[in-house]
Amino acid sequence: MQVINVPNTGHLTCPCGSWKNHWVKFNPNKLAAMLQLDCSAVGCAGKFEHGGHVRKAGDMTVYIVPLCAACNSAENIGPYYIYDHVSRVPADPRATCDPR
Ligand SMILES: [Zn+2]
Numbered sequence: 001m002q003v004i005n006v007p008n009t010g011h012l013t014c015p016c017g018s019w020k021n022h023w024v025k026f027n028p029n030k031l032a033a034m035l036q037l038d039c040s041a042v043g044c045a046g047k048f049e050h051g052g053h054v055r056k057a058g059d060m061t062v063y064i065v066p067l068c069a070a071c072n073s074a075e076n077i078g079p080y081y082i083y084d085h086v087s088r089v090p091a092d093p094r095a096t097c098d099p100r
């Protein structure tokens with residue numbers, strides 16, 4: 001699946017403590033979440049260091065996916081592919097960890 005990084009998300013926080021924790025906590029597949037050690041970008045050899053804010057072209061919903069520091073960087077501005085088997089977790093805290 002092709003995604004693009006959502007800009008200016010560096011200041012966003014949620015009650016999970018980190019977006020990496022957020023992805024693990026709200027992943028519908030607990031086993032897959034536990035076993036996810038790598039960045040989900042296709043062809044990237046990086047490790048799962050950050051929960052990155054991404055969206056699909058034509059879809060304004062923001063998701064969290066496992067990314068390495070380089071893929072999650074503000075310099076990564078072009079579209080790229082992530083593996084389809086990796087769960088995308090909604091980023092909106094109101095829909096997940098901080099409902100009010
Ligand atoms: Zn959260």
Ligand SMILES: [Zn+2]
Nearest residue numbers: 039044068071
């Ligand atoms: Zn990466």
